[in-house]
Amino acid sequence: MRLLEGTIFDRPPHCERCGKPESECDCPAPAVLHKPPGKQTARIAMEKRAKGKRVTVVRGLAAEDNDLPALLKQLKNTLGSGGTLTEEGLELQGELLDRVRTALQAMGFKVKG
Numbered sequence: 001m002r003l004l005e006g007t008i009f010d011r012p013p014h015c016e017r018c019g020k021p022e023s024e025c026d027c028p029a030p031a032v033l034h035k036p037p038g039k040q041t042a043r044i045a046m047e048k049r050a051k052g053k054r055v056t057v058v059r060g061l062a063a064e065d066n067d068l069p070a071l072l073k074q075l076k077n078t079l080g081s082g083g084t085l086t087e088e089g090l091e092l093q094g095e096l097l098d099r100v101r102t103a104l105q106a107m108g109f110k111v112k113g
Helices: 068-079 097-107
Strands: 041-048 054-059 083-085 090-093 110-112
Touching (some): 068 083
């Protein structure tokens, strides 16, 4: 007897559109449409956190129009800083306003702030 035998995890995955097993599905792959960076405006600002820590916050970029985790990773690598993805946007550790502005403009985004 296998570990997950007889549970929903034992069944092969099915297509959500046609209901066939994924190995037999003929449906086209859904295209992920993102807005081009030139049609989006990022708003950047400095904020003060607990114990006097300063963070640079990037807001105004919708999650459905961007791959925010990939964008955050690219910014962190470019700037050599830590950061996180929050409900309100991207937070990068430190006072990086000018460097974030330059990096986002190089990616093609419009920047305010």
